[in-house]
Amino acid sequence: xxxxxxxxxxxxxxxxxxxxxxxxxxxxxxxxxxxxxxxxxxxxxxxxxxxxxxxxxxxxxxxxxxxxxxxxxxxxxxxxxxxxxxxxxxxxxxxxxxxxxxxxxxxxxxxxxxxxxxxxxxxxxxxxxxxxxxxxxxxxxxxxxxxxxxxxxxxxxxxxxxxxxxxxxxxxxxxxxxxxxxxxxxxxxxxxxxxxxxxxxxxxxxxxxxxxxxxxxxxxxxxxxxxxxxxxxxxxxxxxxxxxxxxxxxxxxxxxxxxxxxxxxxxxxxxxxxxxxxxxxxxxxxxxxxxxxxxxxxxxxxxxxxxxxxxxx
Amino acid sequence: xxxxxxxxxxxxxxxxxxxxxxxxxxxxxxxxxxxxxxxxxxxxxxxxxxxxxxxxxxxxxxxxxxxxxxxxxxxxxxxxxxxxxxxxxxxxxxxxxxxxxxxxxxxxxxxxxxxxxxxxxxxxxxxxxxxxxxxxxxxxxxxxxxxxxxxxxxxxxxxxxxxxxxxxxxxxxxxxxxxxxxxxxxxxxxxxxxxxxxxxxxxxxxxxxxxxxxxxxxxxxxxxxxxxxxxxxxxxxxxxxxxxxxxxxxxxxxxxxxxxxxxxxxxxxxxxxxxxxxxxxxxxxxxxxxxxxxxxxxxxxxxxxxxxxxxxxxxxxxxxxxxxxxxxxxxxxxxxxxxxxxxxxxxxxxxxxxxxxxxxxxxxxxxxxxxxxxxxxxxxxxxxxxxxxxxxxxxxxxxxxxxxxxxxxxxxxxxxxxxxxxxxxxxxxxxxxxxxxxxxxxxxxxxxxxxxxxxxxxxxxxxxxxxxxxxxxxxxxxxxxxxxxxxxxxxxxxxxxxxxxxxxxxxxxxxxxxxxxxxxxxxx
Numbered sequence: 001x002x003x004x005x006x007x008x009x010x011x012x013x014x015x016x017x018x019x020x021x022x023x024x025x026x027x028x029x030x031x032x033x034x035x036x037x038x039x040x041x042x043x044x045x046x047x048x049x050x051x052x053x054x055x056x057x058x059x060x061x062x063x064x065x066x067x068x069x070x071x072x073x074x075x076x077x078x079x080x081x082x083x084x085x086x087x088x089x090x091x092x093x094x095x096x097x098x099x100x101x102x103x104x105x106x107x108x109x110x111x112x113x114x115x116x117x118x119x120x121x122x123x124x125x126x127x128x129x130x131x132x133x134x135x136x137x138x139x140x141x142x143x144x145x146x147x148x149x150x151x152x153x154x155x156x157x158x159x160x161x162x163x164x165x166x167x168x169x170x171x172x173x174x175x176x177x178x179x180x181x182x183x184x185x186x187x188x189x190x191x192x193x194x195x196x197x198x199x200x201x202x203x204x205x206x207x208x209x210x211x212x213x214x215x216x217x218x219x220x221x222x223x224x225x226x227x228x229x230x231x232x233x234x235x236x237x238x239x240x241x242x243x244x245x246x247x248x249x250x251x252x253x254x255x256x257x258x259x260x261x262x263x264x265x266x267x268x269x270x271x272x273x274x275x276x277x278x279x280x281x282x283x284x285x286x287x288x289x290x291x292x293x294x295x296x297x298x299x300x301x302x303x304x305x306x307x308x309x310x311x312x313x
Numbered sequence: 314x315x316x317x318x319x320x321x322x323x324x325x326x327x328x329x330x331x332x333x334x335x336x337x338x339x340x341x342x343x344x345x346x347x348x349x350x351x352x353x354x355x356x357x358x359x360x361x362x363x364x365x366x367x368x369x370x371x372x373x374x375x376x377x378x379x380x381x382x383x384x385x386x387x388x389x390x391x392x393x394x395x396x397x398x399x400x401x402x403x404x405x406x407x408x409x410x411x412x413x414x415x416x417x418x419x420x421x422x423x424x425x426x427x428x429x430x431x432x433x434x435x436x437x438x439x440x441x442x443x444x445x446x447x448x449x450x451x452x453x454x455x456x457x458x459x460x461x462x463x464x465x466x467x468x469x470x471x472x473x474x475x476x477x478x479x480x481x482x483x484x485x486x487x488x489x490x491x492x493x494x495x496x497x498x499x500x501x502x503x504x505x506x507x508x509x510x511x512x513x514x515x516x517x518x519x520x521x522x523x524x525x526x527x528x529x530x531x532x533x534x535x536x537x538x539x540x541x542x543x544x545x546x547x548x549x550x551x552x553x554x555x556x557x558x559x560x561x562x563x564x565x566x567x568x569x570x571x572x573x574x575x576x577x578x579x580x581x582x583x584x585x586x587x588x589x590x591x592x593x594x595x596x597x598x599x600x601x602x603x604x605x606x607x608x609x610x611x612x613x614x615x616x617x618x619x620x621x622x623x624x625x626x627x628x629x630x631x632x633x634x635x636x637x638x639x640x641x642x643x644x645x646x647x648x649x650x651x652x653x654x655x656x657x658x659x660x661x662x663x664x665x666x667x668x669x670x671x672x673x674x675x676x677x678x679x680x681x682x683x684x685x686x687x688x689x690x691x692x693x694x695x696x697x698x699x700x701x702x703x704x705x706x707x708x709x710x711x712x713x714x715x716x717x718x719x720x721x722x723x724x725x726x727x728x729x730x731x732x733x734x735x736x737x738x739x740x741x742x743x744x745x746x747x748x749x750x751x752x753x754x755x756x757x758x759x760x761x762x763x764x765x766x767x768x769x770x771x772x773x774x775x776x777x778x779x780x781x782x783x784x785x786x787x788x789x790x791x792x793x794x795x796x797x798x799x800x801x802x803x804x805x806x807x808x809x810x811x812x813x814x815x816x817x818x819x820x821x822x823x824x825x826x827x828x829x830x831x832x833x834x835x836x837x
Contacts, residue, residue, distance in 0.1 A: 032720020033727075040719065049757065051448065087366050097514060153545055161549050168549045169541050171516060258541045260515040271687070271718050 001301075008297070012290040016283065017073075023282040024069050027275055034273040035061045038085050059085055061275075072279055081283070082276040086269075091280035095262065099284070101171055102261035105184070105253075106246035108177045110239060112185030113192055118235075120189070121196025122228070128201065136193065143190030152183040152256040169258040180257040184250050188242050195238055200231040233304055240296030244289035355834050356535040357815070359827070360547045360556040364515045364540045368501040369491070370444040374483050379825040380560060381518050381538050385426075386485035386503035389417055389436070390476045394821035394828060396584070396636055396744040398476065402431065402486055402504060403465075412472030412777040419463040423527045425488035426501075426508040433459030439486045440467075446484035450742075451475075472775045474782070477638075477745035482826055506531045506830065515540055532817070532833035544692065548810075551576070557815050557834070560827065562808040564624045564693060575813035582636050583824040585738045585805040586628055587697065589683075590751070592731050593761040593798055597663070597679055604797040606657040607733075610708050611701055612649035613802050620696045624808060628801040632793040635804065636822045638744045639786035645794060654708045665709055672709035680711040681732025684725065687718045694735050697802065701735075726758060737805065743823065749773070749789050752798040761798035813837075 027034070035056035056062050060071065075082055081091040120140065124133040159179060160168035166178050203209065204227055212222045249263020262281060269277035301307050363376030374382050391401035403417040423431040440447060440457045447454060453470040460466050467475060488502035501509040506528065507520035518538040522531050539556055541547045544563045548570070550556045562570065562578070571578045589607070591598040598604050613627035626635070629646030658664075663672035663679050672679040685698045695716065702712040712732070717725075725731045739758075740747045752761040753770050769792065773785035793799070809820055814836045821828040 030720060031724045032718075033723060034720070036723050036727075037720045040723070048449075048452075094514075153549075156546060156549050160555075161553050164553065168553055168555055169546050170539070170555075256543045256546055258516070258539070258543070258546065260513075264515075264542070271720075273720050 005294070005298075008294050012287075012294065015290055016286045019286040020073075020279060020283050021069060024072070024275075024279060025065065027270070027273070027278055028065050030270075030273070032273060034085075034275060035059070037273040059275075068275075072276075076283070081280040084269075084274055084277045086272050086274045086277070091276050094265070094277070095280055095284050098260055098262045098265050101259060102247060102249050102263065105177070105180055105250070105259060105261060106243055108181035109184035109188065109246055109250075110243050112181050113188035113242070114239065116185065116189035117192035118196055121193040121235075122200060122223075124193070124197040125200035125204065126223075133197075137197070140190040140193045143186045146187070148183055148187060148250070148252045149256065151186065152179070152253055155179045155183060156256070169256075171259055176257075180253050180259055183253050183256075184246065188246075192235060192238060192242070196231070196235050199234050200227065203227050203231040206230075229303065233300065236299055236303065237296055240292055240299070244292035247288040247292065248285040354836060355533045356537065357533050357558065357829070357832065357834060358537045358539060358556045360541045360550055360559040361538050362540070362542055362544070362547065362561065365512065365518055365538075368509075369498045370439060370441075370446065370484065370487055373445050373449070377560070377825070379482050380827040381520070382485065383482045383505070383826045384507040384520055384536060384829060385501050385505045385509055386482060386487065387505050388480055388482060388485045389419075390479045392480050392743055392821075392823050392826075394819050394823070396638075396822050398480070398744070401480075402436075406476055408475075408777060410472075412474065412775065413469050415467045415469070415475045416460070417465045417467070419465065420527065421463055423504055424525055425490060425504055426523060426525075427488060427490040428525075429488055429490050429502075431486070431488070431504055432462045433465045435488055436465045436486055438489045439484075444484070450484065451478060472777060474745070474774070474777050477743060478747075480743035480745075480823075483742075507536055510535070529830060531829065532831070533829065536829065551810055551812060554812060556812075558809065558811045558818075560807075560809050562810050564622045564808075567622060567624055567808055570810050577811050577813075577815070577818075579809045579811070579818065579820040580624070580806050581820045581822050582626060582634055583805050583807040583822050584634050584637055584741045584744065585824055586632070586634055586748075586801050587694070587735065587737045587803045587805065588628075588632075588799045588801045589701070590734045590736055590760065590799040591797070592729060592733070594729055596677075597661075597681060598732060600661050601796055602657045602661040603663070604800070606654040606661075606708060607705065607710075608647045608797050608800045609650045609654035609657065610704050610710075611800065611802065612704065613647075614649075616697055616700055617803055620700055621693060621803065625806040626804040628804050630794050630797070630801050631804070632790055632799075632801050633741075633746050633748050636744075637746055639746060639783050641787045641790050644787075644790050647794070647800075651708060658708060658710075663709070670706070670709060671711045678711060679709060680713070682713045682715055684722055684731050684734045685714060685716045686722060686734075686736070687716060694737075698735055726760075729760070741824075746786055746789075747774075749786075749793075752793075759798075763796070763798075766792060766796070766798070 036052050038059070039052045039055045060068060063071070072082070081095070083089060084091055084094065120136045124136040127133050156168045156179060159166045166175050170176050209222060209227060212226050217225070249261045249266060251263040251267045253259065254261040254264040262285065266278065266281040266285070269281065361377040361380055363378065365374070365378040365381050367374060367378070388401050389403040390406075391399050393399050400420070402420055402423065404420050406415060406417045408415050417436070419431070419433060419436065425431055425435070437457050437459050440451070440454070453473055454467055455470050456468045458466050469475065486504060488504075491498060491500060491502040493499045504527070506523055506526045508523045510519040510521045512518045517540060520536045522534055524530065539550075541550060544561075547556070547559045548562060548566045551559045552573070567578060570576050591604050593599055593604070608630050613629050617623060617625050617627045629648060631644055631646050633640065635642075658672055658679070662674045664674070665672045667673065683698055683702065685694045698714050702714055705712050722734065726734070739751050749770050750756055752759050752766060754762045754767050769785060769789050773782055773789060776782055776785070807820065807822075807824055809818070811818055814834045815832060816835050817831040817833050819828060819831065
């Protein structure tokens with residue numbers, strides 16, 4: 001088991017190196033001269049060529065790309081993510097400030113998505129091809145099709161403005177979580193519901209289910225004791241992936257609800273050509289995503305005794 | 314009862330508890346504020362679109378930061394709500410040598426928020442060599458020195474109407490107490506009616522009243538600026554009562570808010586103007602007639618009435634807002650004349666030889682690009698660009714719209730690979746028409762090179778004689794109308810919306826400045 005984890009962690013490092021390299025190159029290839037864009041942000045419109053050049057040298061933007069990347073990597077190994085090119089603040093501090101908000105929203109959204117999707121998926125599978133089934137699947141299709149932007153504003157208009165039940169923006173109390181988590185959760189729920197339904201249907205057709213029924217167990221025991229646990233395996237994997245994705249921050253929701261998360265930080269940094277911040281964010285998100293997928297894989301072993309990592313095949 | 318059933322029951326009860334607590338919590342707090350949180354609660358909440366990322370004089374305060382700066386910091390020279398120059402932290406000023414040297418007499422008995430006295434040394438500190446303003450804006454300033462405790466002398470390399478430049482809140486006076494012993498910035502120290510209390514990054518900035526303020530003390534105890542990047546959410550937050558005031562209301566919400574009972578919508582023409590900057594260095598806009606044909610084709614009145622719902626004033630080519638200095642009331646602006654536009658193109662040699670609706674010359678079609686930025690003003694620029702595109706199609710010009718971020722636009726500008734850029738503002742600092750510098754050859758972002766124009770701009774900026782300045786700026790306005798280095802579309806109208814509790818607010822033309830003097834709250 002520990003050998004497995006060690007191997008996975010080594011792979012994670014390789015993945016992260018690859019991801020950050022690609023992000024670095026993408027920023028470099030993007031149109032626009034980073035030194036100029038940053039100088040414009042710092043010094044306003046009345047810019048002179050010498051100011052741009054001074055900035056370029058000061059921030060090391062005149063070195064060739066691969067050299068810049070290696071320098072960045074060197075700093076990383078010392079756990080130094082550098083300073084933002086735009087605000088001169090410590091990248092690591094800023095990301096860590098935003099991380100709790102993103103993580104909390106990710107957890108809340110995932111919870112809501114599961115609370116909607118699991119019952120919906122299970123009911124649809126059990127009452128296959130009835131009105132309930134079609135209904136649930138139609139609603140899930142809606143959930144996938146409705147853009148976050150529209151849904152978010154609609155929820156704000158209805159729940160905040162018309163009903164005065166929840167605040168329309170901000171971060172701070174439990175109430176602030178509801179609308180953003182609902183917005184994110186409903187679109188995730190759609191896919192999860194379908195997956196649950198398909199997975200449960202497949203499991204219900206297995207031989208051991210038939211055997212369980214033959215042994216005289218009632219439907220409820222068959223469902224909860226035998227079928228559900230196995231049906232949930234792909235769902236768990238998927239939910240884990242979704243969680244990793246959510247940790248990358250949901251820019252649209254963060255913008256609409258004024259949620260101080262990593263997603264908006266990353267997008268704003270890309271537009272501002274803030275190389276250090278972009279690299280820092282990408283690195284963090286890659287780490288979180290890889291770790292969450294590792295946790296999911298380990299969870300799999302807990303849920304399914306057939307999968308154990310210390311078997312030497 | 315098997316344990317799975319109990320498990321599900323627990324989950325349901327948990328959900329019910331969460332739901333209930335949400336509702337109960339709501340009753341306890343009330344909707345934000347305003348429901349009986351004290352009759353004399355003078356705490357204003359303002360919604361802005363970006364956070365204040367910098368408080369120090371080494372960078373330009375971008376986005377909505379200046380609205381917050383204008384509560385904490387002040388300038389030597391101020392403007393009233395109609396853009397007339399009035400004394401600020403300097404009571405008077407003179408220039409003994411026609412503009413090369415300026416002496417400012419500072420107001421006495423003023424203290425910074427940290428208790429240190431406001432004096433000439435703090436002015437020297439605020440306008441030091443390292444400051445953004447010296448490096449970017451006031452490059453001709455050679456030295457700033459304190460003659461005595463309350464007198465400061467600015468020496469310039471060439472004559473310049475310096476006081477007009479000193480009104481902008483982006484380069485205010487800051488107290489040296491904002492730095493610690495090592496010279497690192499600690500917290501904002503200004504002289505303004507409010508002092509900095511605290512900031513939660515990307516969420517809010519809290520200011521409290523400065524009881525030692527030299528002028529009329531504010532009636533408000535506290536001002537909180539909440540950061541809400543999405544415009545629609547800001548408007549809804551005003552309607553729910555979560556914020557008391559919002560700045561920059563989107564055009565499509567103005568009518569709805571005006572109709573809503575209690576909400577007051579304040580409108581005033583500001584100093585910003587949207588314009589189409591031509592690339593005069595290459596075809597087709599290197600030909601003045603082609604530029605003029607665009608000026609005759611685009612109907613700026615329709616732009617304001619249809620696209621902007623009547624918010625703003627059609628410019629018809631007028632190079633800057635009529636509320637600013639030296640605006641020529643008799644200036645002949647453009648009105649739409651498609652016939653004239655077409656004949657100008659014909660004259661310039663662009664004829665539709667193949668009948669496809671697009672003119673051509675020497676085998677090349679009249680096709681070019683219109684660039685729109687993704688920035689803060691992009692919301693109204695997008696539909697405006699589309700209208701321009703449609704109109705120009707009618708006279709036989711094929712326009713491709715490109716919506717890009719600043720980095721990409723920069724790239725295209727440096728290679729000259731564009732036709733027109735739709736922009737706003739640029740060199741707009743208070744009432745002074747510095748904006749003409751945009752088309753000066755010395756400006757790296759100018760795409761127009763004309764010696765006469767350069768000479769006019771230089772002359773106008775080097776004299777301090779009001780009469781002479783007026784003549785020169787009138788000539789410049791006429792020049793821009795005639796030669797059209799850029800076609801000016803709309804004079805922006807600032808829209809601020811307040812909830813019923815906000816009283817005493819006077820909207821100012823100055824942008825970006827938030828005038829909170831005299832504002833108080835009457836909560837019911």
